[in-house]
Amino acid sequence: MHSPSLWQALRAPRYLLSGWPWRSAAYLLSGVVVGLATLVSLLLLAVTGSALAVVLIGVPLLLMFALAGIPVAALERRRMRLVDPVVLADAHREPAGTGPAAWVRVRLKEPITWRELGYALLFAFVLWPLEAVVLGTVLGVSGGLLATPVVMATVGGGEEVRVLKIWLADSYPQAFAAALVGALLLPVLAYPLGVVAAGRAALTRQLLSSPDAAVDSRIQELGRSRMRLVDAFEAERRRIERDLHDGAQQRLVALSMTLGLARLENPGEPLGGLLAKAHDEAGTALVEIRELIRGIHPQVLTDRGLKDAVEDVADRSTVPVDVRFELPGRLSEPVETAAYFAVSEALANVAKHSGADHAEVSGRIADGELVVEVRDDGAGGADFAGGSGLQGVADRISVLDGHLLVSSPAGGPTVFRVRIPCPPGDTPSGAPSRTPSRTPTGAPTRTPTRTRT
Numbered sequence: 001m002h003s004p005s006l007w008q009a010l011r012a013p014r015y016l017l018s019g020w021p022w023r024s025a026a027y028l029l030s031g032v033v034v035g036l037a038t039l040v041s042l043l044l045l046a047v048t049g050s051a052l053a054v055v056l057i058g059v060p061l062l063l064m065f066a067l068a069g070i071p072v073a074a075l076e077r078r079r080m081r082l083v084d085p086v087v088l089a090d091a092h093r094e095p096a097g098t099g100p101a102a103w104v105r106v107r108l109k110e111p112i113t114w115r116e117l118g119y120a121l122l123f124a125f126v127l128w129p130l131e132a133v134v135l136g137t138v139l140g141v142s143g144g145l146l147a148t149p150v151v152m153a154t155v156g157g158g159e160e161v162r163v164l165k166i167w168l169a170d171s172y173p174q175a176f177a178a179a180l181v182g183a184l185l186l187p188v189l190a191y192p193l194g195v196v197a198a199g200r201a202a203l204t205r206q207l208l209s210s211p212d213a214a215v216d217s218r219i220q221e222l223g224r225s226r227m228r229l230v231d232a233f234e235a236e237r238r239r240i241e242r243d244l245h246d247g248a249q250q251r252l253v254a255l256s257m258t259l260g261l262a263r264l265e266n267p268g269e270p271l272g273g274l275l276a277k278a279h280d281e282a283g284t285a286l287v288e289i290r291e292l293i294r295g296i297h298p299q300v301l302t303d304r305g306l307k308d309a310v311e312d313v314a315d316r317s318t319v320p321v322d323v324r325f326e327l328p329g330r331l332s333e334p335v336e337t338a339a340y341f342a343v344s345e346a347l348a349n350v351a352k353h354s355g356a357d358h359a360e361v362s363g364r365i366a367d368g369e370l371v372v373e374v375r376d377d378g379a380g381g382a383d384f385a386g387g388s389g390l391q392g393v394a395d396r397i398s399v400l401d402g403h404l405l406v407s408s409p410a411g412g413p414t415v416f417r418v419r420i421p422c423p424p425g426d427t428p429s430g431a432p433s434r435t436p437s438r439t440p441t442g443a444p445t446r447t448p449t450r451t452r453t
Helices: 006-010 020-055 058-066 069-082 100-109 111-146 148-154 172-208 213-265 271-296 299-304 306-316 333-354 390-398
Strands: 161-163 167-169 321-326 359-366 369-376 403-407 414-421
Touching: 006 020, 006 172, 020 058, 020 069, 020 111, 020 172, 069 111, 069 172, 111 148, 111 172, 148 161, 148 172, 161 172, 167 172, 213 271, 299 306, 299 333, 306 321, 306 333, 306 359, 333 359, 333 369, 333 390, 333 414, 390 403, 390 414
Parallel strands: 321 359
Antiparallel strands: 161 167, 359 369, 369 414, 403 414
């Protein structure tokens, strides 16, 4: 359960005995300090930036002024925890790229950035002076009355003192009576102090909350959960591949060798025929489990990267396939895996349905995306809605914000294109891809009429 808020605490009987009055005072006092610092900072940035904008030196200062609401809002969200335990979430999005330039571009396009700047201006010129007046009134009145005997004994020489500059106390009984009034007034004034602090926090929450913040946060969490599921799925695939490779496959190899030796020692019928049949079945099972392991997660993809893994698929295709990849090196594992299985599915469809005599696979990095294209010279007119497995490919790459595009007009050619975002940070620095493909680099393929699957 959440801790009670200040509004709830104000209605509780034990409000004065709790720490809420002190927290309210700390919230308003810290607001005065932060607000004064915000005022000075904004004035310096605005005045200095405007004066130096002619010589371009002031442009970065004006940019800092435009973004000044971001740190102010971040501090205000933290400061609110003094009186409101419910966290006010940051409504900013994570930049797609890396570096200060990408961060600034995203922030300048976000409406919440300008809401925060408006809040910073309101805070600097209106809110903190009001907080100072409220806090000064409460502490000034109560503190002035409580300090009356001390002031009479020091400044007044024990004879008289003017209480709150309103009336004159000329004896110690009057001075102590004023102090008693101050002591009784202090808990009374703690309530309006709490009300002001709670109202101030509610105004901050209203101004710094984005209308779409909850939806955006939910969308981001769904995206992260999808990525976690995909990562868990890929980890499980690798575990199954490893178990099959190191377990079942090795046992089948041992069984095949044992049956082969048994055939040599017992060549006669009928035992020899049965052993030969069992040996052949073991060999067939071994071939099938190797294909299964390769389909679950090919080891060549993990060891040597996307280009070599695609070449391995092309070598095993019944249709001749040329491979042309131009990559800067190894890509991130999710990108390589999604692209590999997309190409595998596309080539499987070429072999089964297209009637093509030749196919080509190309891959490159363009505008921060991995673009992989599979083209064949088949009859075209393909309908990929009928259980071809491309829906699974589309689902896999959609997790990475990728797109699957298919063009298959009647008479061909059929073009299968995958685009997966691959920012610079997703490209590990490593050795570049080895020798270009098995065929010479040809002219770039023309862009087909595209239809989204």
